[in-house]
Structure formats: structure tokens, C-alpha cells
Amino acid sequence: MPLPRQVFIAVIGAGGVGKCFLSQLSGLATKLSQAPGTPHYISLIWLSTSKKAIYHADYKSLGDWESELQNASKPALPLPELCEYLVKAPGKVVLVDNTSSQDVAESYPMFLHKGISIVTPNKKAFSGSYELWTSIFKAASNGSGTGGYVFHESSVGAGLPVISTLKDLVETGDEVHKIEGVFSGTMSFLFNSFQPTSGGGGPFSAEVSNAKDKGYTEPDARDDLNGLDVARKLTILARLAGLQVESPTSFPVQSLIPKELESCSSGDEFLQRLPEFDGQMDQAKQAAESEGKVIRFVGSVDVPNNKVKVGLEKVDKRDPIAGLKGSDNMIAMYTKRYGDNPLIIQGAGAGGEVTAMGVTADVVKVLRLLD
Structure with a gap:
């Protein structure tokens, strides 16, 4: 044309x-x-x-x-x-x-x-x-x-073709049952470093500082850790799939900012105090490890049940989500046509x-x- x-x-x-x-x-x-x-x-x-x-x-x-x-x-x-x-x-x-x-x-x-x-x-x-x-x-x-x-x-x-793919599915009459995955390059990098499938990983606060130093987080890391960035993306996809989601705060979104640090006056003060709360994330990490799993920050849209949620999930180490590298995103779309094998889009989910x-x-x- x-x-x-x-x-x-x-x-x-x-x-x-x-x-x-x-x-x-x-x-x-x-x-x-x-x-x-x-x-x-x-x-x-x-x-x-x-x-x-x-x-x-x-x-x-x-x-x-x-x-x-x-x-x-x-x-x-x-x-x-x-x-x-x-x-x-x-x-x-x-x-x-x-x-x-x-x-x-x-x-x-x-x-x-x-x-x-x-x-x-x-x-x-x-x-x-x-x-x-x-x-x-x-x-x-x-x-x-x-x-x-x-x-x-x-x-x-x-740059991943997430929206155009979802629109193609909907417009050609497929039924979207579920959309699930890792939607944040920041959160992907953070948890791939905090709990690699091979074991290891430093304290949570150290991994947050490392992600910030490498330019993976917003200038104030709280803008990533509050989960709202992922919630916004899930809101967009849910609406494209036909759900009338009112706003990114109208469904459960887990914030990784400890309650005691919500009132910090700056991002720098928040990072200075975050090590005090490393024990909480270590417990979650160990609980996942005891089940042969890792924790990842996952978003999901359950279309038939009109449910959207964002937060930490224990993921089997063999799950493709667990094996992501660096700051890659992975979005799986489960539909009537694709059956039990979802359509998967994976690749760099952040960067200019x-x-x-x-x-x-x-x-x-x-x-x-x-x-």
C-alpha cells in the first residue's frame, strides 16, 4: 500500500x-x-x-x-x-x-x-x-x-508485539481465557538476580541497589516496587481482552515496599533503610526453595472470571517464567485456539x-x- x-x-x-x-x-x-x-x-x-x-x-x-x-x-x-x-x-x-x-x-x-x-x-x-x-x-x-x-x-x-498480537486474536474471533507473565523488565531482572534457578542471589536490598545502578529501575526504585507499572500494563491488556477494568488500583496489586518505609521522604532514604527488611524477602525465598520453586513478580488476567492480579508467585523451576534471563519479559496468552500450549511472546521488555x-x-x- x-x-x-x-x-x-x-x-x-x-x-x-x-x-x-x-x-x-x-x-x-x-x-x-x-x-x-x-x-x-x-x-x-x-x-x-x-x-x-x-x-x-x-x-x-x-x-x-x-x-x-x-x-x-x-x-x-x-x-x-x-x-x-x-x-x-x-x-x-x-x-x-x-x-x-x-x-x-x-x-x-x-x-x-x-x-x-x-x-x-x-x-x-x-x-x-x-x-x-x-x-x-x-x-x-x-x-x-x-x-x-x-x-x-x-x-x-x-517493542514486543503484545498489543497487536492480542488484538489479532480478539478481532479474528479467538476466545482469550488467560494472559499471564512477567511484564516488567525491572522486576524480571530483580528476581532473576535475587533467586536464580541455579541458587544463590544476594539480599533483596542489595539486588534492588544493583538494579538501580545498572539503570533498570526508575530514578526512585519505589516507582517499580509498588507494582503500579505492571498493574497499568495488565489494565490495558484486560481492556483489550474485553474486561471493563475501572483503573490499575481496582484489583489486587502487591507492593514490595514495606509498610514502615512508605513514608520515606526520598528514594535514597528508602534504599538506605531497605536492608532492615531483608528478612521478610529471605523467608519468601526460602519457602519457595523448600518446594523446589522460585519467586517471581507475575501479573495475570483471568478473562472468564473477570479477575486481574499482580504480585509475587511461587513458580516451578521448570516453568519458562522461572528461566527468564536479564530483564526479559514473557507474556503467555491462553486461548481457545491455542489450547493447552499458550502463545508466548518473550524478549527485552525495557530499554530506549x-x-x-x-x-x-x-x-x-x-x-x-x-x-
Whole structure:
């Protein structure tokens, strides 16, 4: 299917994923502009961070965005004004939101209604209130509306094809019975180190500090250990499987933050005090070991019984989940067609390059649909 000849791209967020995406976008633009037959052109017309933005009144393509952004002094426009700016662009526009901003997420229906397509790894739009979820897909052309298109593959499993696979199963009439697995690169790395199937592993607090030092956790490790990141991903998958999950806090989510440390004033204070509670996790580890099992941080969606849960599970050492390496994710989908042998998706579930790849692939999907 041919691509449209010119599409304008607006990008919010130039952090880790944002920078990787902009690099991949540059490669994609070069490839499409040199395509045999009819060349196609992608123009980056907007780039903003939380503090500033670069753009031109005449929609001229941005050149060396890194130096332009460094020297920029213009503040980012409020979202309604950004919407009006993009609506007046001389062609179709795709807005790429590489942030985890709740405010940007809540503005998606406004952009979509105006015909602006959205591509994003932002989980908050699709795991927030059920009302926001429905309003996004009521507006989108690939929902029940007539506005822009919306794709969010990277909101679950970074670049792994989790959402597209689940949508294919549902749309072709398969019955999804259960979705289960390890949905966090951070939690995967942490428990693969804390209790390897071969035995060993250091104290829990030491493994958390190690994961943070290697860049696997959020700047404040509590943002991983509270389980909410996994709960958001499970909310998205449960909704795609047909469950009306109200929010990521509407089902059981086990936090690994000891009650006594919930009031710590900073992530650093939390890490300093965490060794006091290593005994609790050691007990769980030993209990699993005595049964020939290991503990892993698992999420599951039981579709027929309308149940979603996130937390520690004892897993048999021969189970594929137990044998994961590094920060790999593994998602198993049990369906009527696949029977007792689930469809399994496994691979790197975190990292700037793979997350950005999912975003870039979604941009290509939109380009095809816009023609």
C-alpha cells in the first residue's frame, strides 16, 4: 500500500525514549524519501520538552533538533494551542507522545477529534480511568470515531508485539481465557538476580541497589516496587481482552515496599533503610526453595472470571517464567485456539531503543492508513 506523500510529525518528549525515536525517525525519513517510484516525505515540525519547544510559524521542517533545542528559549504551547497549531499544518499530522504525562494523555481525545493521529508509549492514557479509555477510542478512526488514528504498542512490553498480537486474536474471533507473565523488565531482572534457578542471589536490598545502578529501575526504585507499572500494563491488556477494568488500583496489586518505609521522604532514604527488611524477602525465598520453586513478580488476567492480579508467585523451576534471563519479559496468552500450549511472546521488555522501535513501527502503521 503506498504511503502519503507528506506527513508532518510533532514530538513531545526528548528524553531516553524520545532521543532514540528521533534517531529512528531520521532513518525512516531518509528511507522513505529515497523510495523507488514515488518518494514520500516526513517533516518534523514540532519538538517539545516540559520546559521549551522548537517550531516555526510556517511549518518549516526542523533541522539539527539537538542544537536547536539546546538553544531554544520558546516555552511549549499549552496543549489546546498546540492542537490549533497542528490542525493548521498543510497536511496530515501525527503527534508522538514520548512522555508519561497524565495531562498529555488526557488531551488525546481533543487531538483525535481534530484529525490528528497519536502514537505513544504513554501507559497513562490507556490505563487511567475507563472513561478516558472509551473517549479515546470513540474519537479515533481505528475505534468507533472518524478522527485521527491511535496506536500504543509500546505501552506494554516496549517493542514486543503484545498489543497487536492480542488484538489479532480478539478481532479474528479467538476466545482469550488467560494472559499471564512477567511484564516488567525491572522486576524480571530483580528476581532473576535475587533467586536464580541455579541458587544463590544476594539480599533483596542489595539486588534492588544493583538494579538501580545498572539503570533498570526508575530514578526512585519505589516507582517499580509498588507494582503500579505492571498493574497499568495488565489494565490495558484486560481492556483489550474485553474486561471493563475501572483503573490499575481496582484489583489486587502487591507492593514490595514495606509498610514502615512508605513514608520515606526520598528514594535514597528508602534504599538506605531497605536492608532492615531483608528478612521478610529471605523467608519468601526460602519457602519457595523448600518446594523446589522460585519467586517471581507475575501479573495475570483471568478473562472468564473477570479477575486481574499482580504480585509475587511461587513458580516451578521448570516453568519458562522461572528461566527468564536479564530483564526479559514473557507474556503467555491462553486461548481457545491455542489450547493447552499458550502463545508466548518473550524478549527485552525495557530499554530506549526497543521501546522507540515499537513507537516507530506504529508511525509506519499510521502512514499506511493515512494514504
